[in-house]
Amino acid sequence: MxxxxxxxxxxxxxxxxxxxxxxxxxxxxxxxxxxxxxxxxxxxxxxxxxxxxxxxxxxxxxxxxxxxxxxxxxxxxxxxxxxxxxxxxxxxxxxxxxxxxxxxxxxxxxxxxxxxxxxxxxxxxxxxxxxxxxxxxxxxxxxxxxxxxxxxxxxxxxxxxxxxxxxxxxxxxxxxxxxxxxxxxxxxxxxxxxxxxxxxxxxxxxxxxxxxxxxxxxxxxxxxxxxxxxxxxxxxxxxxxxxxxxxxxxxSDSQTISPFIRDYFESTLQKNLEGIWVQGLKEPRIPNTSNIRFQGIPSEVLLGALDLEGIAISAGSACSSGSISPSHVLLNMGLNENEAKECVRFSWGKTSTLQAVEEVAQKVIAHVSRIRARNSTKVISN
Ligand SMILES: Cc1ncc(COP(=O)(O)O)c(C=O)c1O
Known part of the structure; x- marks a missing residue:
């Protein structure tokens, strides 16, 4: 896992x-x-x-x-x-x-x-x-x-x-x-x-x-x-x-985490996929968090596909009374409901080795490409 x-x-x-x-x-x-x-x-x-x-x-x-x-x-x-x-x-x-x-x-x-x-x-x-x-x-x-x-x-x-x-x-x-x-x-x-x-x-x-x-x-x-x-x-x-x-x-050596893992993950995805956006990319961020929108991919679909692979991530939306409601954070940042529902969060920690991060990146690239091909999604370039 x-x-x-x-x-x-x-x-x-x-x-x-x-x-x-x-x-x-x-x-x-x-x-x-x-x-x-x-x-x-x-x-x-x-x-x-x-x-x-x-x-x-x-x-x-x-x-x-x-x-x-x-x-x-x-x-x-x-x-x-x-x-x-x-x-x-x-x-x-x-x-x-x-x-x-x-x-x-x-x-x-x-x-x-x-x-x-x-x-x-x-x-x-x-x-x-x-x-x-x-x-x-x-x-x-x-x-x-x-x-x-x-x-x-x-x-x-x-x-x-x-x-x-x-x-x-x-x-x-x-x-x-x-x-x-x-x-x-x-x-x-x-x-x-x-x-x-x-x-x-x-x-x-x-x-x-x-x-x-x-x-x-x-x-x-x-x-x-x-x-x-x-x-x-x-x-x-x-x-x-x-x-x-x-x-x-x-x-421990340091009370703060290096952003290296997060940055490596984001750049690997960006090199291999179009139609993805990292939320808050231009602002100071805590070093372990990437919230990413994958155009055309509902968050629960990616979440489910990765869960089957043994990878645990989170959707940027809360599940309330059986329906997925888009995150108030993303809506207030100006994303519309559909865009907000295409965002997922990856957050790294102590056990996140470069090898694990590389594996997650490759699995994400494969699933996003597969789902888009199946749905004939027209992707906007980044
Ligand atoms: C920013 C922030 N505030 C408050 C909380 C709530 O903390 P706790 O789970 O200890 O009640 C969380 C937990 O996710 C959080 O992320």
């Missing part, structure tokens, strides 16, 4: 396995004051320190959550509930569904939402952001670090500076940035969402980094855990696994 869907999730790495195994014996409740509880608390503290070190923040800034989705929820709802009616949030049209799908609820609670547009490359304009900051005067700006579908990276340090200048709080969903970009790139935000399972840690655990001095109200109640910012007994096994993955990243 060749796995090329690392943006969806990653396998559990050695670092995570070792730390989780350690945690098996530490079954105490970290809030208990007896020895078992204190041992669990020690592991929790050690884990917090490892993750803080990876991101380059203070350990007490970290609030553990059930993943990136909950971290986004805490950032947005925590601020919306604190401000109450009249809360204003500025975001983009291409955010992850855990942000996008929360916005109608914020509006229902009396909040206002405004959007920054993206161009055909999936990039935003800083001058539009500056104008909107002045005109709309948002309490919170939420803009993702790197897009999960296209890999396009927003200019986070510039956005942070503009937000600072205009006294707006800045949240970034850095779930796809963690482990792929230097953490200095996104840690200038006041609030940063991260998730373990994109960096070879377990699923169901993540964190919201809340910088000192940033106030939010909790969205989970029940105990004083996480300095009252997220009630509920901590997921010690998951958190330890997250820390193990963080430590493994820090001790």
């Amino acid at each position: 060749i796995y090329a869907d690392y943006n969806a999730t990653t396998p559990l790495g050695e670092g995570a396995r070792t730390w989780i195994a350690q945690a098996f014996e530490l079954w105490g409740n970290p809030s208990s004051s007896h020895r078992q509880g204190r041992k669990a608390m020690e592991l929790l503290n050690k884990s917090r320190e490892a993750i803080a070190e990876l991101v380059g923040v203070t350990p007490t800034d970290i609030v553990f959550t059930s993943g990136g989705s909950e971290a986004n929820h805490l950032a947005l709802m925590g601020k919306a509930l604190e401000v109450g009616k009249g809360f204003r949030i500025l975001t983009s049209q291409v955010e992850h569904s855990s942000v996008k799908d929360l916005l109608p609820l914020i509006q229902k609670l009396g909040g206002e939402v405004d959007y920054i547009s993206v161009n055909g490359q999936g990039q935003l304009s800083l001058s539009e952001l500056e104008a909107k900051l002045k005109l709309f005067n948002p309490h919170l700006v939420s803009l993702m670090t790197a897009n999960n579908e296209t890999g396009v990276v927003f200019p986070i340090p510039d956005i942070a500076e503009l937000c600072q200048k205009n006294s707006a709080l800045f949240h970034t969903d850095a779930v796809q940035g963690l482990g792929k970009l230097d953490s200095a790139f996104y840690r200038s935000a006041h609030l940063v969402s991260i998730s373990a399972h994109k960096i070879y840690g377990p699923k169901g655990v993540g964190a919201l980094i809340i910088k000192k001095g940033t106030s939010l109200v909790a969205t989970h109640y029940g105990g004083a855990q996480e300095i009252k910012r997220r009630g509920g007994t901590e997921n010690i096994l998951g958190i330890a696994g997250f820390a193990g993955a963080a430590q493994e990243l820090m001790t």
Whole structure:
């Protein structure tokens, strides 16, 4: 099997396995004051320190959550509930569904939402952001670090500076940035969402980094855990696994991935096929992601053909209630419904050798050529 869907999730790495195994014996409740509880608390503290070190923040800034989705929820709802009616949030049209799908609820609670547009490359304009900051005067700006579908990276340090200048709080969903970009790139935000399972840690655990001095109200109640910012007994096994993955990243040669594999893959396809377009090609992208439109090939057809070959990739569209709906990210980049349904995502990771990438490229070329010949597709040149 060749796995090329690392943006969806990653396998559990050695670092995570070792730390989780350690945690098996530490079954105490970290809030208990007896020895078992204190041992669990020690592991929790050690884990917090490892993750803080990876991101380059203070350990007490970290609030553990059930993943990136909950971290986004805490950032947005925590601020919306604190401000109450009249809360204003500025975001983009291409955010992850855990942000996008929360916005109608914020509006229902009396909040206002405004959007920054993206161009055909999936990039935003800083001058539009500056104008909107002045005109709309948002309490919170939420803009993702790197897009999960296209890999396009927003200019986070510039956005942070503009937000600072205009006294707006800045949240970034850095779930796809963690482990792929230097953490200095996104840690200038006041609030940063991260998730373990994109960096070879377990699923169901993540964190919201809340910088000192940033106030939010909790969205989970029940105990004083996480300095009252997220009630509920901590997921010690998951958190330890997250820390193990963080430590493994820090001790590996590089915390960022080389774009060599991705670039080799894209250029091989471009040399051998007409009628293909790489989304966001002209913009900075995370180094592991290629979102490619193959003219005349519905994404599910290519996905199915590759799946039969043992190759796992992802369609840039979500399957909801039995029908494939085109990706909101691609539609907002100006693709029409049919074009959006012809896009697939390849995302590479640790096990992606050049040999595996070459095999995927050759299989893609063969299937795309076969399907087009069968359907007599007239292909537009690139
Ligand atoms: C950009 C982005 N944000 C948030 C999430 C959600 O993270 P989790 O799966 O940990 O809830 C994902 C997961 O795909 C993502 O890619």
